[in-house]
Amino acid sequence: MSKRTIIPFGPQHPVLPEPVHLDLVIEDERVVEAIPSIGYIHRGLEKLVEKREYTEMVYVIERVCGICSFGHGWGYCKSVEGNMEIVVPERAEYLRCIWHELSRIHSHLLWLGLLADGFGFESLFMHSWRIRESILDIFEKTTGGRVIFSVCKLGGVRKDISAEGLAEIAGILEGIKGELTELTEVFLEDYSVKNRLVGVGKLSYSDAVELCTVGPMARASGVVQDIRLDGHGAYGKLDFAPVTEEAGDCYARCKVRIREVFQSIAMITQAIAQIPEGDIAVPVKGMPQGEFVARMEQPRGEAYYYSIGNGSKFLQRMRVRTPTNMNIPAMVKTLQGCDLADVPMLILTIDPCISCTER
Amino acid sequence: MSYVTKSPWVIHYDGSSCNGCDIEVLACLTPMYDVERFGIINTGNPKHADIFLVTGSVNEQNIPVIKQIYEQMPRPKVVVAIGICATSGGIFKECYNIMGGVDTVIPVDVYVPGCAARPEAIIDGVVKGLGVLAEKRAKLPAEIAEEKRQASEDAFGAGAAAETSAPETSGPETSGPETSGKEED
Numbered sequence: 017m018s019k020r021t022i023i024p025f026g027p028q029h030p031v032l033p034e035p036v037h038l039d040l041v042i043e044d045e046r047v048v049e050a051i052p053s054i055g056y057i058h059r060g061l062e063k064l065v066e067k068r069e070y071t072e073m074v075y076v077i078e079r080v081c082g083i084c085s086f087g088h089g090w091g092y093c094k095s096v097e098g099n100m101e102i103v104v105p106e107r108a109e110y111l112r113c114i115w116h117e118l119s120r121i122h123s124h125l126l127w128l129g130l131l132a133d134g135f136g137f138e139s140l141f142m143h144s145w146r147i148r149e150s151i152l153d154i155f156e157k158t159t160g161g162r163v164i165f166s167v168c169k170l171g172g173v174r175k176d177i178s179a180e181g182l183a184e185i186a187g188i189l190e191g192i193k194g195e196l197t198e199l200t201e202v203f204l205e206d207y208s209v210k211n212r213l214v215g216v217g218k219l220s221y222s223d224a225v226e227l228c229t230v231g232p233m234a235r236a237s238g239v240v241q242d243i244r245l246d247g248h249g250a251y252g253k254l255d256f257a258p259v260t261e262e263a264g265d266c267y268a269r270c271k272v273r274i275r276e277v278f279q280s281i282a283m284i285t286q287a288i289a290q291i292p293e294g295d296i297a298v299p300v301k302g303m304p305q306g307e308f309v310a311r312m313e314q315p316r317g318e319a320y321y322y323s324i325g326n327g328s329k330f331l332q333r334m335r336v337r338t339p340t341n342m343n344i345p346a347m348v349k350t351l352q353g354c355d356l357a358d359v360p361m362l363i364l365t366i367d368p369c370i371s372c373t374e375r
Numbered sequence: 376m377s378y379v380t381k382s383p384w385v386i387h388y389d390g391s392s393c394n395g396c397d398i399e400v401l402a403c404l405t406p407m408y409d410v411e412r413f414g415i416i417n418t419g420n421p422k423h424a425d426i427f428l429v430t431g432s433v434n435e436q437n438i439p440v441i442k443q444i445y446e447q448m449p450r451p452k453v454v455v456a457i458g459i460c461a462t463s464g465g466i467f468k469e470c471y472n473i474m475g476g477v478d479t480v481i482p483v484d485v486y487v488p489g490c491a492a493r494p495e496a497i498i499d500g501v502v503k504g505l506g507v508l509a510e511k512r513a514k515l516p517a518e519i520a521e522e523k524r525q526a527s528e529d530a531f532g533a534g535a536a537a538e539t540s541a542p543e544t545s546g547p548e549t550s551g552p553e554t555s556g557k558e559e560d
């Protein structure tokens with residue numbers, strides 16, 4: 017029996033731009049245990065509700081995470097709107113869906129790039145990020161920002177997209193489909209990529225359920241779970257089915273996300289075809305009172321937004337529970353017994369967003 | 376600047392940013408902006424880096440990490456604070472776990488404002504950093520000579536054997552980049 021060694025992994029390391037620390041207990045090349053420690057980017061932004069008015073808090077919550085920034089803003093708005101019983105105009109709901117799905121495409125492409133970088137396929141990384149730039153261009157054109165755009169506000173959205181703008185978005189998405197298909201072929205068919213992904217880091221269905229995994233991580237293990245199915249926003253009027261895979265390995269997780277990119281494109285196209293005319297926001301009057309929990313399907317999975325108001329302009333408490341938080345136990349589970357060389361892969365396939373996790 | 380006379384290697388550390396600035400830093404390296412064509416490479420190893428890009432503000436837990444990376448970088452080195460968080464704490468300034476901008480821990484040479492800082496601005500900041508780097512490089516021999524003189528003076532003053540220590544790379548521990556199974560390309 018070989019000696020056990022502990023290898024510290026992180027917080028600064030080339031796999032992830034974000035700091036996370038893991039103590040890897042290894043025996044030869046095999047990881048026996050992984051002990052995560054987080055807290056490098058804890059900011060404590062939930063406490064800011066005591067200093068920021070509930071209408072201003074949107075800007076803070078958007079900065080929970082720069083990748084799914086729009087979704088966080090929406091989640092917060094949804095929670096406070098529920099609190100104050102505000103009915104958001106239909107057009108605004110559609111616009112929110114469009115931006116949210118665009119965020120999902122951008123997030124997944126970003127992840128695909130990082131994954132490619134993780135297994136050392138640089139050109140694939142570059143291509144994923146190149147395609148992602150066309151999505152960022154859409155954001156910039158429609159909202160003015162590339163990653164953080166503060167377009168969601170209480171009662172609706174801040175900016176409208178003209179009919180021509182919507183047609184242009186549809187055109188751009190149609191245009192990138194071809195490139196995406198090419199990219200997909202490499203990710204899913206390439207011999208060397210498959211070697212790195214297939215059968216690595218298996219998470220069974222029962223483990224996925226037991227460890228409360230969410231999002232693509234759960235769906236890759238066959239768990240049918242997608243908060244968009246509850247039909248909030250305009251999702252009720254769009255036709256889609258959650259993407260699931262059975263295998264539960266890195267390859268399945270990659271496949272789920274690639275399929276979701278195409279799904280999001282289809283959903284945006286549908287939304288653009290159906291979007292009604294009308295107002296994009298309603299005025300917000302009064303103060304939040306009572307509690308409300310809103311759930312969102314972020315690119316990484318289910319997120320919770322809890323808010324409780326006490327009739328003043330400051331919320332009493334605001335709580336965000338983000339998807340990575342829920343997926344860390346599953347990550348630790350898949351790390352047990354893996355090869356040391358696969359560690360970056362396994363960490364990446366949960367699509368960790370540490371800044372969400374620690375807030 | 377019509378010519379870039381140096382291709383700096385950069386190292387990036389995320390203090391407590393929201394990711395917005397990080398992904399913009401990475402976006403600089405990818406095809407749309409592609410600073411790699413100028414030979415600018417993002418390295419994971421502080422000892423290879425000339426420019427330290429920090430996003431996000433500092434907190435109790437990441438101070439040692441930031442300091443370690445900074446100390447491990449060979450001189451001359453430049454620190455670029457990216458985003459308003461790294462500059463002053465930005466939107467999170469009043470959070471209980473935020474101690475302020477990066478300049479509370481290490482000296483910062485260039486500040487890139489913005490929330491999120493745009494890739495163009497980040498590239499501008501790095502180019503500006505190149506100027507600072509050149510200045511620092513010019514001053515370095517004199518600085519080292521001064522340090523050596525100081526050190527030998529101290530040693531004589533204390534009556535101990537003269538020991539002129541090399542000034543750079545004082546951190547013996549590594550912060551872990553070598554252990555990730557993929558060090559650098």
Ligand code: SF4
Pocket residue numbers: 079082164391392393394395396397430431457458459460461465466489490491492
């Ligand atoms: S400056 Fe803005 S975008 Fe950048 S890390 Fe801070 S909050 Fe995020």
